[in-house]
Amino acid sequence: xxxxxxxxxxxxxxxxxxxxxxxxxxxxxxxxxxxxxxxxxxxxxxxxxxxxxxxxxxxxxxxxxxxxxxxxxxxxxxxxxxxxxxxxxxxxxxxxxxxxxxxxxxxxxxxxxxxxxxxxxxxxxxxxxxxxxxxxxxxxxxxxxxxxxxxxxxxxxxxxxxxxxxxxxxxxxxxxxxxxxxxxxxxxxxxxxxxxxxxxxxxxxxxxxxxxxxxxxxxxxxxxxxxxxxxxxxxxxxxxxxxxxxxxxxxxxxxxxxxxxxxxxxxxxxxxxxxxxxxxxxxxxxxxxxxxxxxxxxxxxxxx
Amino acid sequence: xxxxxxxxxxxxxxxxxxxxxxxxxxxxxxxxxxxxxxxxxxxxxxxxxxxxxxxxxxxxxxxxxxxxxxxxxxxxxxxxxxxxxxxxxxxxxxxxxxxxxxxxxxxxxxxxxxxxxxxxxxxxxxxxxxxxxxxxxxxxxxxxxxxxxxxxxxxxxxxxxxxxxxxxxxxxxxxxxxxxxxxxxxxxxxxxxxxxxxxxxxxxxxxxxxxxxxxxxxxxxxxxxxxxxxxxxxxxxxxxxxxxxxxxxxxxxxxxxxxxxxxxxxxxxxxxxxxxxxxxxxxxxxxxxxxxxxxxxxxxxxxxxxxxxxxxxxxxxxxxxxxxxxxxxxxxxxx
Amino acid sequence: xxxxxxxxxxxxxxxxxxxxxxxxxxxxxxxxxxxxxxxxxxxxxxxxxxxxxxxxxxxxxxxxxxxxxxxxxxxxxxxxxxxxxxxxxxxxxxxxxxxxxxxxxxxxxxxxxxxxxxxxxxxxxxxxxxxxxxxxxxxxxxxxxxxxxxxxxxxxxxxxxxxxxxxxxxxxxxxxxxxxxxxxxxxxxxxxxxxxxxxxxxxxxxxxxxxxxxxxxxxxxxxxxxxxxxxxxxxxxxxxxxxxxxxxxxxxxxxxxxxxxxxxxxxxxxxxxxxxxxxxxxxxxxxxxxxxxxxxxxxxxxxxxxxxxxxxxxxxxxxxxxxxxxxxxxxxxxxxxx
Numbered sequence: 001x002x003x004x005x006x007x008x009x010x011x012x013x014x015x016x017x018x019x020x021x022x023x024x025x026x027x028x029x030x031x032x033x034x035x036x037x038x039x040x041x042x043x044x045x046x047x048x049x050x051x052x053x054x055x056x057x058x059x060x061x062x063x064x065x066x067x068x069x070x071x072x073x074x075x076x077x078x079x080x081x082x083x084x085x086x087x088x089x090x091x092x093x094x095x096x097x098x099x100x101x102x103x104x105x106x107x108x109x110x111x112x113x114x115x116x117x118x119x120x121x122x123x124x125x126x127x128x129x130x131x132x133x134x135x136x137x138x139x140x141x142x143x144x145x146x147x148x149x150x151x152x153x154x155x156x157x158x159x160x161x162x163x164x165x166x167x168x169x170x171x172x173x174x175x176x177x178x179x180x181x182x183x184x185x186x187x188x189x190x191x192x193x194x195x196x197x198x199x200x201x202x203x204x205x206x207x208x209x210x211x212x213x214x215x216x217x218x219x220x221x222x223x224x225x226x227x228x229x230x231x232x233x234x235x236x237x238x239x240x241x242x243x244x245x246x247x248x249x250x251x252x253x254x255x256x257x258x259x260x261x262x263x264x265x266x267x268x269x270x271x272x273x274x275x276x277x278x279x280x281x282x283x284x285x286x287x288x289x290x291x292x293x294x295x296x297x298x299x300x301x302x303x304x
Numbered sequence: 305x306x307x308x309x310x311x312x313x314x315x316x317x318x319x320x321x322x323x324x325x326x327x328x329x330x331x332x333x334x335x336x337x338x339x340x341x342x343x344x345x346x347x348x349x350x351x352x353x354x355x356x357x358x359x360x361x362x363x364x365x366x367x368x369x370x371x372x373x374x375x376x377x378x379x380x381x382x383x384x385x386x387x388x389x390x391x392x393x394x395x396x397x398x399x400x401x402x403x404x405x406x407x408x409x410x411x412x413x414x415x416x417x418x419x420x421x422x423x424x425x426x427x428x429x430x431x432x433x434x435x436x437x438x439x440x441x442x443x444x445x446x447x448x449x450x451x452x453x454x455x456x457x458x459x460x461x462x463x464x465x466x467x468x469x470x471x472x473x474x475x476x477x478x479x480x481x482x483x484x485x486x487x488x489x490x491x492x493x494x495x496x497x498x499x500x501x502x503x504x505x506x507x508x509x510x511x512x513x514x515x516x517x518x519x520x521x522x523x524x525x526x527x528x529x530x531x532x533x534x535x536x537x538x539x540x541x542x543x544x545x546x547x548x549x550x551x552x553x554x555x556x557x558x559x560x561x562x563x564x565x566x567x568x569x570x571x572x573x574x575x576x577x578x579x580x581x582x583x584x585x586x587x588x589x590x591x592x593x594x595x596x597x598x599x600x601x602x603x604x605x606x607x608x609x610x611x612x613x614x615x616x617x618x619x620x621x622x623x624x625x626x627x628x629x630x631x632x633x634x635x636x637x638x639x
Numbered sequence: 640x641x642x643x644x645x646x647x648x649x650x651x652x653x654x655x656x657x658x659x660x661x662x663x664x665x666x667x668x669x670x671x672x673x674x675x676x677x678x679x680x681x682x683x684x685x686x687x688x689x690x691x692x693x694x695x696x697x698x699x700x701x702x703x704x705x706x707x708x709x710x711x712x713x714x715x716x717x718x719x720x721x722x723x724x725x726x727x728x729x730x731x732x733x734x735x736x737x738x739x740x741x742x743x744x745x746x747x748x749x750x751x752x753x754x755x756x757x758x759x760x761x762x763x764x765x766x767x768x769x770x771x772x773x774x775x776x777x778x779x780x781x782x783x784x785x786x787x788x789x790x791x792x793x794x795x796x797x798x799x800x801x802x803x804x805x806x807x808x809x810x811x812x813x814x815x816x817x818x819x820x821x822x823x824x825x826x827x828x829x830x831x832x833x834x835x836x837x838x839x840x841x842x843x844x845x846x847x848x849x850x851x852x853x854x855x856x857x858x859x860x861x862x863x864x865x866x867x868x869x870x871x872x873x874x875x876x877x878x879x880x881x882x883x884x885x886x887x888x889x890x891x892x893x894x895x896x897x898x899x900x901x902x903x904x905x906x907x908x909x910x911x912x913x914x915x916x917x918x919x920x921x922x923x924x925x926x927x928x929x930x931x932x933x934x935x936x937x938x939x940x941x942x943x944x945x946x947x948x949x950x951x952x953x954x955x956x957x958x959x960x961x962x963x964x965x966x967x968x969x970x971x972x973x974x975x976x977x
Binding site: 192193194196197198199200201202203207212215216 | 702705707732735736739742743744746747748751752753754755756757762765766769770812815819
């Protein structure tokens, strides 16, 4: 038998419907579905708070994140220093804020670039097939199967630590997934009749592929962008934590976490690593919730 | 139709409402009919009229966000009277009935069979669950079922997978699966719509034989008036959740009394009537289920409607077998 | 009546074979012979029905005429009103453009025939842009006129496909086919996916447009009740070949080919007085990968003789009721006409 709560919900809807209280608004169904998903909305809120905080860092914190102040080393959180100070007296709060800028920029930026490259090649390859597609497929397989760590070590040993290195590596290892995703979408889209209609008019291949079909392939790609962003941020944190990522003088969330390699800091000075760890987790969770929400709302089989 | 001995299933004032997207869709809004043993009842209507939902309701195969609001579904099993609407959806009693007493076949044979199991396995599952036969008996019965349904070389075919069957054969396999436990009622939801015309003809022949040989009561859902003319003993015409006209095939096809039935028959080219037949499309289109007209649902598209049609008409008995739901039928159709 | 000498499209020996590749080296092991040798002349202004069941090749033939699918053999030629003949199959993609204006197609599935990401205006203005309508205002005017021609309101051009019903989408598809002023329209099962009462609306619309714009239709369908009503001539296809081609009345009253006979008798008729004895064919619709030897229909034909198993019957010309009547069967007892 139906659960009582479900029955009650139905009764309520039926009552409203019969009294003409429910009107179908010509709303965007996607938006509606997304907003109904409480976790996704929570994710969106947290995501926005953190991003805005990093953007408005100068307004939120008077301290220079790089300024060393040996007189106030290792201070616990106080009204002066909300997250306390670190080993060399730098304000942890502003380091987290400014560090967020770099981490998010690297994560989001490389994710977007990877998506751009993946879409550009995947759309054309998926639509036309032929040798372009076959070659791209093989190349993407090579890149995706390459372990990131080896690549990073390689590049770092050749050119040293830098932000650009990370960008390059993330894009090189990330475009393959985007490429396969958009290619798969194109394979099914090219059988759609509106595509054949465009072909029957003799519209050029480029126009059909990039102007008409690409917007329909964006759905899953957008979801993947959010999820890749989260993954890249975590990876950057990991790499910087190991000292392989961004050089130590540029604050990033991973760099800040680096202090936790010292057992003394880990045990006694929790404010130097715990807040930044929590911020990373919250941000990644928020992005994941948004990604899940996007995926659910673009999936036509989910009942609203 | 009060002779209970001949009735296999009786539906009274059935209402099934859907609650998706936080709206209430009255998909089936007061439907009554009887399915007689050894006869075919054709439920005809276009998309959105609620015919498939009626079938799903009888089988209690509705999605989660829906429920049976009101009404009775009475299954006359041997000497028992079972109220299906009172049974738990996936309770033991309902699952016993489903598949062995009431069976259903679906529209698309391509997707109705599981591609990773052999056809024989899928038919055997039905027998395993509902009967006490042992493995050997089940295999023999499966092969004889495939043979009865006209599948050549059944001893070989029983171990093959659905992808090696053609569309027509898959439909036969589905019918074999449905008939495995000799159900009293067979519900067929547009069983030939996805098939070629020459294969349709084969399936019609098969279903006719089922009626004669097994005395099965068949409820056939379709949108094709031609199928109705070929197969139906009784007809129920549905529109937007109500039955607007019902009766024997003779009643409804020769003396259509509801404006919708008449309009439907007049809007379809009929083979044999040549190039100069007068095809009249029905003006307008089916209303949005969330934005229904008040009263008779067909009124906005009906050439005979007036103010009285703002009240939902009751069912009138034109003859002992023929019912219609219309205020104006007396003025329009003189037979 | 159409002028028998006014041919607009000529098909000679058209074949569309798709290779079946297997094995590690993707070698071609067999061919799907979707269209296997089709000869037909389409007259200007006529409605030619192309009927048959799944796998007979009618949709592939329709697409091959527009070169959406390339014929592997044979010629498709267009003949202008001034009697200039151009072989379309030999043209490059660029050279095809002026002819694409003359040949258009309406598809079957109203749900995938329009791009969900674009408004109706966005979808329809693309071909207009390509074929020289430079100003946006002019495009809006033309599209508005087209929508009105298919009995829809001008304002609908700013809406998205999901806001329309199946029948409305199909009408928009027809408007799209008309937008650059074609002479010939291939209707590929254009009403099959619609509700029965909507089919009639769309059929009437197609007939009205034909008269107004002097169009020629190739009407592809599996529904022989519709072809009887709609078409001047009908070609019945089976396994990639035309087995019968004649005036519409002659197909139903003077059927020559056994397959056409069986097909017509299999159709469920919505009239209790017209129930005839059904010819039920044995077996399944065969696959075009391995067509039978000799006459492709012989395994299912109730009248098959020995000659049918070994020799492919050519498409011969006969006369019934004073009209041309083509059929490919060894067992026809009429005198052949040249």
